[in-house]
Amino acid sequence: MIDPKIIREKKEIVIEALNKRGASFDMERLVAVDEERRVLIQESEKMKQEKNELSDEIGRIRKSGPIPKEKIDHLKELGTKIDELERRLKEVEREWEEMSLLIPNIPDKTVPIGTTEEENKVVKVWGEKPDFSFEPKPHWEIGEGLDILDFKRAAKITGSRFTLYKSFGALLERALINFMLDLHTEEHGYTEVLPPFIVNRDSMTGTGQLPKFEEELFKLEGLDYFLIPTAEVPVTNIFSNEILKEEELPVRFVAYTPCFRKEAGAHGKDTRGLTRQHQFNKVELVKFALPENSYEELEGLLLDAEDVLKKLGIHYRVSLLCTGDLGFSSAKTYDIEVWLPGQNVYREISSCSNFESFQARRAKIRYRKGNGKIEFVHTLNGSGLAIGRTVMAVLENYQQADGSITVPDVLIPYMRGIKRFPL
């Protein structure tokens, strides 16, 4: 949610931001609703004041004598009027909130303006495309050939877009999770958390998945609970409705969780391999920062995520997303795109964003400043990294001419010492 004061006093800023994103929104309507809301608040509160005063008076009179009937009648009448006003106010407030929750965040000034991902800006490149003496295969061919990824049986067990990992494949997945958790806790200063994988509606609304993207989520039958699409949701909501101390910030959490997504808008897209699954693992980085240095924290977060690929020795580049490609809640996002030689593409493996106070305002995450004032924190998060996509990257980049896979050095301790598969 963006600051209601900005909508009220500087709606041009919001309109301009929406235009840059290519989003449409009836701002005039929202401003009108806001105005009506405030008028109703004033009217009803004035009446409540009168009612409270008269009620107190009756409390005092009662001690010394009978209560005049006309006073009670007058109060009853006031009560009826207040009820009416409150009913209208409730409707107006609901509309106001529904609308407010649908406005995307305002992009940071440094975000390039554009409409599609074509206009994202590559801002960093690390390493280079490896040379192969043979035609590198896509990971699904490697995986099925070595019998470490079984898509057919996963489809039998559940359906499409699920994977059964076997032997070296399962071990590699688990090794990557542990490697990343250790790296971020031991070298980058994050605290590990293991949150619930199911959350309620408030949490989903707090981080911005709801109300707009419900069709992307798996909802539990008969309950207002959802499977998490990313650890961002439970971890960011750790501090919902809390007031932190300024000196506690920044707080940095790292969490491993599975993620569940319907991929409703992706029919027929990325249907082969691990790229786009209904269930995948991810190690996520989440930060709560002071507003004045949240952008430094974003750069740091990006470096922390990049470090995983550096240590794995896999070529990647970093793109700064343009306004048209920016996620709903984000003010600024970097994507890390890993090189996949078997598919001859760069593929997003991490998305690092600063949400500024957008999520904090929805989830009511605040902090008390030195001078006693209370403000919203800034929240940030980024994948560090998506595990399934890292498995793709390892398989495709470390495949050998004989069809085997060598294990990146940093993973060997996490792989029971295995250096190559098959041996």
Place this chain on the structure above:
RNA sequence: GGAGAGGUGACCGAGUAGGCCGAAGGUGCUCGCCUGCUAAGCGAGUGUACGGCUAAAACCGUACCCAGGGUUCAAAUCCCUGCCUCUCCGCCA
């Protein structure tokens, strides 16, 4: 799943024959004083949100004693529903 108990401010903890309770007291914290010894004493202050007024405060008003309804002129206090916690029993990774 069965039977009980309970959810009050940063924390502990009063307050249930409805009004004088945004809420005693204590602890913690902040500021000031005092003291000089690894501590104590004294004084003051210390919830949040929304609305109004402000340059900004101060200030005024409204709401909030888990959440949502209800009864009443009036509810932390009474009634209903939900959520959560605790104890006992049952069941179970």
